[in-house]
Amino acid sequence: MPYCAIDFGTSNSAVALPRGETMMLAPVEGAHTTLPTAVFFNTDEHSRSYGRAALAEYIDGFDGRLMRSLKSILGSSLADTMTDLGDGSAIKYTEIIAIFVAFLKRQAEACAGVSIERAVLGRPVFFVDDDPRADRLAQDQLETAARSAGLKEIHFQYEPIAAAFDYESRLKDEALVLVADIGGGTSDFSLVRVGPQRMGRIDRKDDVLAHHGVHVAGTDFDRRVELETILPELGYRSLDPEGREVPNRVYFDLATWHLINTIYSGKRVGELALMRHLYRDVRHHERLMRVVERRLGHSLAARAEEAKIGVAAGGETSIDLDDLEADLRIAFDEAQLIEAGTEEVHRIAQAARETAKAAGVSLGDVDALYFTGGTTGLHFLTNALCAAFPDAKAVFGDRLASVAAGLGIHAQRIFA
The missing domain is CATH 3.30.420.40 (ATPase, nucleotide binding domain)
Incomplete structure (x- = not known):
């Protein structure tokens, strides 16, 4: 069959x-x-x-x-x-x-x-x-x-x-391999004994020494990029007349793909419209309302992802927000991407180390790091993992x- x-x-x-x-x-x-x-x-x-x-x-x-x-x-x-x-x-x-x-x-x-x-x-x-x-x-x-x-x-x-x-x-030849599968939603690690003489076995439980993973990956980097670059232009982390940050829930929802659509409800739009007096710079509120009224949330999230990919491919890029406001552009480079993703890199690298610890294996005993998943295109992330396992050969699938x-x-x- x-x-x-x-x-x-x-x-x-x-x-x-x-x-x-x-x-x-x-x-x-x-x-x-x-x-x-x-x-x-x-x-x-x-x-x-x-x-x-x-x-x-x-x-x-x-x-x-x-x-x-x-x-x-x-x-x-x-x-x-x-x-x-x-x-x-x-x-x-x-x-x-x-x-x-x-x-x-x-x-x-x-x-x-x-x-x-x-x-x-x-x-x-x-x-x-x-x-x-x-x-x-x-x-x-x-x-x-x-x-x-x-x-x-x-x-x-x-x-x-x-x-x-x-x-x-x-x-x-046989090897002890830490597989790093870092995709869009999760970073997963498995420590596995592999080799030609083991390939024919259907049951490989004894060859799998440990699993570990965290729900941190590519979309989290996209979210950080949007929060650190695009959304401040809409008032994220801006201050009200009394010196307090404006409510930030709408910005976190705008940066999360499956929550963006919740912002477009009539009730939510009405609540946001009434917040104008909270913004010292009313341009921030005007831009936020344009995004909500024109339903540009997914477009902004896509531009954050595109900026991440563009910088990862080399150099710097510019995030064009011309449909939000004429001539509104934001410069973005690798240093900003690295800074935006510092916490995510730390959590992912820690999960890799914990995988070896769970198997009772020292970091130096790992023969190879095998990288797969779209987010392994972020070189600063794979470099951090290689630094955690300095004796392991880096292999990219x-x-x-x-x-x-x-x-x-x-x-x-x-x-x-």
Whole structure:
């Protein structure tokens, strides 16, 4: 019976399929083997689009609701609540996840030419930090969504373990590897013994020495960038006439993808309009109201992400806010990015050290650090992890596809 492996990621997703005795990544959007984890409910054309097409329709100005970072909702109080799609209708967040998983399944079936009912799904080490009940609930919600999408036999594998399987397929000698899977929503670590003589085993429990992870990753860096650069231009951390900071909840909601839409309710807009007298510089309040009234929140969050990516690729960039106010631009460089993400880097590096500690392994005994996940493109972050394990070789996998490839290897061992 046919099968697949699905990497449902916070920022990007992919699917692996069997091809003869090996696995391949299926094209999921045109010729692309990965796509952004995004759904756009287009109310102008009464349609749905996914991935790059979803982002393009949103940027082109179609009316509707763009949903991203869906995975981060699992296990939270929001998961089973309803969200407005912009046309008067509403849908549960978990139903949107099922819709996206069903899209990935259809793309896999189109490539394979057969119906698929069996799959391995990846999961982070922790969907929710320090809450085993919520973590279990998150996996149950993802499984329910996958079954709603038409999958009947479902297995889960930790995403960093999957990345270790992908790395192992290229090794000639045994090694003790710390896999750092740093994506959009979580930073996950697994300490794994890998090697050619171990590859044939289906049960690899004895080779996995420790797991650890934190719910801190790419979207948290985006949030910091927006709070430190864009939102001060809208009054974040500004002072009222008596020298106190203006209420900041609206700014934290503006910087959090799945909360942005809550700001657009009539009640919330009315409350914000009445806050004008709190701003010493009324331009800050005017800009905030333009963002709310024109529904520019997701656009601002996307620009923060683009600025992070631009700086990570080298040099400095400029954040253009011309649609908010003529000639409003903000310079942004690597030093600002590093400063904005200091706390996140510390928490991620500490999680890596705690993984080795949990295994009873000294930092010097780790042979290699295997990096995967989109956020490993931040060099100051990977440098901090390398500094924590100075004797380990740094190895960089495919940032967006290593987990999917490893999940495919695991699926082949289970189903074939």
